[in-house]
Amino acid sequence: MSKIKSILNTFVYVTTAVVFATAVYIKIFWKNSDLSVDILWEILSVSLFCSFGNLFYINKHNDFKDSWSKKQLVIRTVLHYFYINLIVIGFGIFYEWFYWYRIDMMLAILVMILVIFATIWFVNLQRDKRLAIQLNQKIREYYTKE
Amino acid sequence: MKIIIEDREPNEEDMILIRCKELDESLLKLIYNLKLEKGKVVGMKDGTISMIEPKDIYYFEAVDNKVFLYCEQKVYETKKKLYELEKDFYQTDFFRASKSIIINLSKVQSINPAFNGRFEAILKNKERVIISRQYVSDLKQRFGL
Numbered sequence: 319m320s321k322i323k324s325i326l327n328t329f330v331y332v333t334t335a336v337v338f339a340t341a342v343y344i345k346i347f348w349k350n351s352d353l354s355v356d357i358l359w360e361i362l363s364v365s366l367f368c369s370f371g372n373l374f375y376i377n378k379h380n381d382f383k384d385s386w387s388k389k390q391l392v393i394r395t396v397l398h399y400f401y402i403n404l405i406v407i408g409f410g411i412f413y414e415w416f417y418w419y420r421i422d423m424m425l426a427i428l429v430m431i432l433v434i435f436a437t438i439w440f441v442n443l444q445r446d447k448r449l450a451i452q453l454n455q456k457i458r459e460y461y462t463k464e
Numbered sequence: 465m466k467i468i469i470e471d472r473e474p475n476e477e478d479m480i481l482i483r484c485k486e487l488d489e490s491l492l493k494l495i496y497n498l499k500l501e502k503g504k505v506v507g508m509k510d511g512t513i514s515m516i517e518p519k520d521i522y523y524f525e526a527v528d529n530k531v532f533l534y535c536e537q538k539v540y541e542t543k544k545k546l547y548e549l550e551k552d553f554y555q556t557d558f559f560r561a562s563k564s565i566i567i568n569l570s571k572v573q574s575i576n577p578a579f580n581g582r583f584e585a586i587l588k589n590k591e592r593v594i595i596s597r598q599y600v601s602d603l604k605q606r607f608g609l
Contacts, residue, residue, distance in 0.1 A: 388579060391579045449609070453603065456609070457574075460569075
């Protein structure tokens with residue numbers, strides 16, 4: 319259940335970021351186009367597949383493994399990042415969001431993926447830092463009275 | 465606070481009765497400490513058996529189907545399973561931090577975010593223990609966050 323919850327949580331973050339990025343992308347490259355409703359389903363499908371990237375952090379026993387070393391987690395994060403690129407570029411070409419032979423479009427997509435990935439990572443880190451501050455305060459309150 | 469000590473009947477069990485308007489933090493701490501006092505843990509090291517006070521235990525860790533208890537500097541093996549220890553020390557300072565670790569929160573010096581939603585607890589003896597992302601919500605609940 320925690321795996322499903324984690325994927326859904328990521329799905330929400332990624333969908334928000336992808337909608338924003340799509341708005342920027344369309345404004346730059348497709349500003350005079352008429353878009354169909356299909357774009358919404360396309361965005362949702364890409365977000366969902368991107369969210370499955372969380373499975374990179376699950377071990378063979380089907381649990382989120384926490385005893386991996388920092389090096390192993392860095393490797394998995396890099397693999398996750400390349401997976402995201404594969405999904406977005408693969409689906410993007412399939413949905414004809416951009417053309418692989420247009421260097422400007424490809425570069426814009428790669429930069430957007432990097433920015434979204436880094437933003438979500440940063441937001442999560444800041445949230446964890448805030449929680450750590452609160453936890454440390456509670457521990458000090460509870461145990462310094464002894 | 466009044467403390468009253470009464471004699472009990474011979475066939476009665478020793479009992480501590482707390483009468484209060486509400487269970488505040490200080491009373492909860494008193495109850496936790498009473499629970500800890502009764503439950504020494506049997507630890508084995510180099511062929512000798514020791515009775516370890518829970519307040520001296522920094523954390524329990526399960527490795528290769530064995531459970532070890534870590535004090536400030538010494539490490540003992542215990543025959544109890546991790547789930548049994550979790551049950552024994554329920555509602556005390558001991559907290560299930562991951563599938564293989566139970567930490568004594570009173571021995572935690574600080575908590576820092578680690579990679580990928582995990583947290584790292586730095587203990588008073590400078591050891592570092594990971595708190596799994598799955599158990600972070602339990603920790604938040606424990607501290608009312």
